[in-house]
Amino acid sequence: MAYSIANIAAIVGGTLSGPRHGDSIEHLLLDSRRLIFPGTSLFFALKGPRRSGDKFIAELYRRGVRNFVVSAQPAADLTDANFIEVDDPLAALQRLAAFHRMQFSLPVIGITGSNGKTTVKEWLNQLLEDRYHIVRSPKSYNSQTGVPLSVWQLQPVHGLAIFEAGISRRGEMRRLQPVVRPTIGLFTNIGEAHSEGFGSRAEKAAEKLNLFKDAEVLIYCNDQPETVSAIAGWDAKGNTRLFAWGSKPGAAMPIGRIEKRTAGQRSPDRQYPSPFPL
Template sequence: MYSIEHIRQISNGQWWQVSNKEAPIAHLLTDSRKVIFAKSALFFALVGKNHDGHQYLLHAYRQGIRHFIISRKVKIQLPDANIIVVQDSLAALQQIAAHHRQQFDLLCIGITGSNGKTIVKELLFQVLRHHYKIVRSPKSYNS
């Protein structure tokens, strides 16, 4: 768990709006439809080919989210929210993930290729789980 201020520092972001710099963040979200533990969640407004996460800020806010990383300023009011502006929300998410991963001295197995990554991941889990503690991505979230 990190404070929102620590996350701002990791992501090289700037405060756009501050409510509580010491608010604890334990969950990272990219989908406003899948809000869990809203009080300690940080929503990333990712910009993709078909969607712009900035369009879902108000929806996430109404779901109870009060911590946001955005890549462009928006004209909506989110009272009592912590909002960090970064150059690229996806790059910020990746920086935070890399920082978190570096906090542990664990063996990491990477599976690459165009096809078959999920099945290989699940097969390795079945083989190794009886001998090691395993952490793996859910479903087919392999990136």
């Protein structure tokens, strides 16, 4: 799918200037080293801890890019370029991806947790790829920038999406939820990874739950006390069907024992209701 630069400016709430208001955008660019399609790329000049994307605008202009999202107009005289000026280019990127997500009505599996997100995503892809044309996060694209780039891949041909989302501090999941807007939630676990930005595991679990506030079903392990506690106090749980697995009482899929083998591990063969509304 392609959007005109004028349409994108309206979507992100920015001010568009430049002579090429009819330009069509298909690709989002955050890293000048990844430029492939200059004529249809939109570069977001993000501000990082060590360098700012503004420093690469002139170089990208020389290489054929003509559309940029910036927080301030560059000093260089780039007369043939379009600029969308916004307060926060990262927020604009997420707003654009969230709008793109809303153009599709399909099952979306959203995965979060401290560990295992990418592994679970790839397992699900292998299990379901014979039934669906799947779009999924590339590699471990689960950050504040990686999630929008993942969701931007959505096309009308897709029948299922699988996206992972990771966070490192308070407030981040609330920014990613509208971008992913999962219909199916999968909570892997809560561990020590990326704990520096949170006061406790319980606080981190509660923040991660924000991804699933509009989900039809949430799948989680009831062996994790922080997860169970966060779900018990979760405001949105009344709108979401909960599907627990684990060794604790009340699990929809109880695990009685695990057999460890050289080729992996398995639980006894039993039939359980599928948690996936696919």
